[in-house]
Amino acid sequence: MSARIAAAIRLARATGALSRLTGRGGGTTLPGHVFLRVAPNGLRPLAARLTDGVALVSATNGKTTTAAMLASVLGADHAVCRNSSGANLVTGIATTLASMPAAASIGVLEVDEAALPRIAGAVAPRLIALGNLYRDQLDRHGELEMVASRWRELVARLPAETTLVLCADDPVIDDLGRKHGAVLRYGIDDPAVALPHRDESADSTHCVRCGQPYVYAQVYLGHLGAYRCPSGDHQRGALDVAARDVRLDGVRGTTFRLEAPDGTCTVSLRLPGLYNVENALAAIASAYVLGVPTAVAAERLSAFAAAFGRFERIAVDGREVVLLLFKNPTGANEALRAIRPDVASAQVVLALNDRIADGRDVSWIWDIDFEEAFPGVAGITCTGSRAADLAVRLRYADVEPSVLTTGANVVSAFDCAVEAAPADGRVYVLATYTAMLDLHRVLSDRGLTRPFWDAAS
Amino acid sequence: MTIRIVALYPELLSIYADRGNVRVLAQRARWRGLDVALAPVRLGEALDPATADVILIGGGQDRDQALVAEALISQAPALRSAIADGVPVLAVCGGYQLLGHRYVDQSGAATPGAGLVDLETIAGSDRLIGNVLVRVELGGAEHDLVGFENHAGRTLLGAGVQPFGRVEAGAGNDGVSGLEGCRVERVIGTYVHGPLLPKNPWLADQLLAWACEHNGLSPDLQALDDTLELAAAAAAAELARVERR
Numbered sequence: 001m002s003a004r005i006a007a008a009i010r011l012a013r014a015t016g017a018l019s020r021l022t023g024r025g026g027g028t029t030l031p032g033h034v035f036l037r038v039a040p041n042g043l044r045p046l047a048a049r050l051t052d053g054v055a056l057v058s059a060t061n062g063k064t065t066t067a068a069m070l071a072s073v074l075g076a077d078h079a080v081c082r083n084s085s086g087a088n089l090v091t092g093i094a095t096t097l098a099s100m101p102a103a104a105s106i107g108v109l110e111v112d113e114a115a116l117p118r119i120a121g122a123v124a125p126r127l128i129a130l131g132n133l134y135r136d137q138l139d140r141h142g143e144l145e146m147v148a149s150r151w152r153e154l155v156a157r158l159p160a161e162t163t164l165v166l167c168a169d170d171p172v173i174d175d176l177g178r179k180h181g182a183v184l185r186y187g188i189d190d191p192a193v194a195l196p197h198r199d200e201s202a203d204s205t206h207c208v209r210c211g212q213p214y215v216y217a218q219v220y221l222g223h224l225g226a227y228r229c230p231s232g233d234h235q236r237g238a239l240d241v242a243a244r245d246v247r248l249d250g251v252r253g254t255t256f257r258l259e260a261p262d263g264t265c266t267v268s269l270r271l272p273g274l275y276n277v278e279n280a281l282a283a284i285a286s287a288y289v290l291g292v293p294t295a296v297a298a299e300r301l302s303a304f305a306a307a308f309g310r311f312e313r314i315a316v317d318g319r320e321v322v323l324l325l326f327k328n329p330t331g332a333n334e335a336l337r338a339i340r341p342d343v344a345s346a347q348v349v350l351a352l353n354d355r356i357a358d359g360r361d362v363s364w365i366w367d368i369d370f371e372e373a374f375p376g377v378a379g380i381t382c383t384g385s386r387a388a389d390l391a392v393r394l395r396y397a398d399v400e401p402s403v404l405t406t407g408a409n410v411v412s413a414f415d416c417a418v419e420a421a422p423a424d425g426r427v428y429v430l431a432t433y434t435a436m437l438d439l440h441r442v443l444s445d446r447g448l449t450r451p452f453w454d455a456a457s
Numbered sequence: 458m459t460i461r462i463v464a465l466y467p468e469l470l471s472i473y474a475d476r477g478n479v480r481v482l483a484q485r486a487r488w489r490g491l492d493v494a495l496a497p498v499r500l501g502e503a504l505d506p507a508t509a510d511v512i513l514i515g516g517g518q519d520r521d522q523a524l525v526a527e528a529l530i531s532q533a534p535a536l537r538s539a540i541a542d543g544v545p546v547l548a549v550c551g552g553y554q555l556l557g558h559r560y561v562d563q564s565g566a567a568t569p570g571a572g573l574v575d576l577e578t579i580a581g582s583d584r585l586i587g588n589v590l591v592r593v594e595l596g597g598a599e600h601d602l603v604g605f606e607n608h609a610g611r612t613l614l615g616a617g618v619q620p621f622g623r624v625e626a627g628a629g630n631d632g633v634s635g636l637e638g639c640r641v642e643r644v645i646g647t648y649v650h651g652p653l654l655p656k657n658p659w660l661a662d663q664l665l666a667w668a669c670e671h672n673g674l675s676p677d678l679q680a681l682d683d684t685l686e687l688a689a690a691a692a693a694a695e696l697a698r699v700e701r702r
């Protein structure tokens with residue numbers, strides 16, 4: 001290690017210590033900023049200290065959960081270096097790498113979609129796992145297309161020894177593996193859990209190669225599924241790692257049969273929904289590339305519990321509270337689909353904020369399928385800075401006015417819902433990012449959850 | 458009798474949840490006991506002007522906009538005939554731009570539009586983004602139009618074209634003129650998405666009244682309880698005032 005790198009690390013760590021001391025929160029990006037100022041090309045030597053290599057995980061939806069799953073699988077054999085979900089840009093990655101303990105031997109880094117090309121170029125990863133590209137409420141003007149084309153450029157200059165772990169169910173992601181040698185494709189293969197039709201608002205409707213609309217044999221979520229182009233130039237690639245016989249068991253969890261190059265086994269997740277099946281497949285396939293047999297990874301995943309606001313379950317006064325983060329229509333639809341079997345006689349809190357981290361524009365709630373989402377629900381409370389917009393949305397989804405309440409304060413809305421639930425009842429909270437953060441802070445002060453940066457890292 | 462709502466190319470023109478506008482129109486018709494037929498026109502299909510009582514055109518991703526422009530130009534005669542027959546048209550964002558003669562991008566290259574309204578759009582170097590509040594005079598009454606705008610295009614209206622409204626807070630057509638949208642008879646273009654009909658029920662009802670009239674039904678619509686809509690509109694208007702004055 002050069003003297004400059006060593007000095008940069010010392011400075012970054014001192015900055016981190018200082019920001020913790022002054023109580024400015026997790027200090028997840030400033031140290032990295034300082035590091036890169038001193039050593040602008042310092043990411044590669046930093047990452048090279050991880051002797052078993054670095055795995056990068058990116059996607060619009062599910063990268064935090066996938067990275068957490070992969071880290072928990074690898075954690076039995078390695079000291080894993082992992083970044084928190086809020087620190088997935090270059091400065092956050094630099095912070096994570098500069099402050100990792102000396103014993104750390106392998107890196108699992110969740111990376112922002114736009115930052116991936118630069119970070120992948122800098123850290124020479126052993127593998128890159130790519131899950132999906134959705135338009136979300138923050139980038140609704142063609143940025144998805146821009147990210148996709150940057151990912152194509154990245155893959156074109158990737159060294160042959162970097163393995164791509166790709167979600168074949170997403171046409172854009174599947175196509176990235178076209179010319180690369182080391183590729184492992186994963187996906188779902190079970191018509192029984194497919195949706196009846198594809199959502200009109202879904203992305204990537206047209207063939208990446210010729211522009212014709214794809215024909216879907218199965219749709220699993222959003223634009224993910226088994227598709228082919230009618231002109232015959234692109235169809236979903238053969239699955240190396242596949243989930244079959246999927247059994248969705250509401251919020252309690254999900255079971256499926258895993259078929260992989262090294263054999264077949266059953267995977268039982270404590271997380272609900274098809275998108276967690278996709279996350280688990282990504283984690284298992286990645287762990288396989290890094291030397292963990294798929295059956296071993298599956299076994300380790302059975303104990304995996306949710307990260308911050310991603311189907312976190314906590315007990316409050318005897319009630320079971322389930323926290324679900326929602327940030328785009330696809331994620332929200334999948335969350336609603338997961339709670340639907342158990343929503344009868346439950347209390348639901350929907351919290352919509354419009355701060356920058358949530359997206360200032362709340363139009364996207366009209367792309368969420370609230371119609372028939374809450375059969376038999378006891379009460380729905382709309383809250384957050386845009387509570388009124390949510391209430392209007394639910395009115396047009398034919399939600400009974402008698403079950404609907406509106407109140408701007410997220411914590412009061414939560415407390416009222418808990419109180420309204422029967423002693424052994426259930427409360428579902430769907431909240432956008434900053435609303436979840438606010439609620440989480442209060443729950444953590446009450447000793448009910450761990451602080452966000454602990455939970456996420 | 459059935460009110461026939463036609464959304465043009467919803468598979469491509471729904472970037473800002475434009476299907477919310479369809480949903481609101483349909484529900485407000487149903488709540489008044491009217492039957493509703495949703496008849497989207499998809500890429501490659503032809504619009505039959507005799508089968509529409511109201512036409513909605515949404516916004517798309519830049520990539521898809523050129524594809525749609527071509528299709529829309531081919532449908533311009535059908536659209537013209539529907540408009541001449543009194544069918545209302547609501548065009549939002551990208552759909553609004555496509556009503557005009559052309560869209561000139563930052564490199565100076567022009568994509569032709571359907572040429573239904575005398576206006577043109579030139580891309581600016583930055584996007585105009587935020588909550589927006591517009592004063593609109595329609596049907597002899599003044600209304601607040603609230604919602605969100607997010608566009609790079611600056612739209613210039615031809616000499617004989619009226620704006621839809623005047624900007625109280627926000628950017629509107631070009632960020633400088635204080636004008637928002639366009640209106641020619643029953644053709645309305647606007648940058649206000651949101652989608653805009655949920656928080657502007659007066660506009661939804663005006664479109665419905667015109668649609669009823671076109672269908673030979675009474676345009677006098679029974680009043681609905683819009684407490685929730687008006688609360689959301691008031692909150693959004695306040696946001697626009699605070700942010701963008």
Ligand SMILES: [Zn+2]
Pocket residue numbers: 207208209210211212229230231232233234
């Ligand atoms: Zn094709």
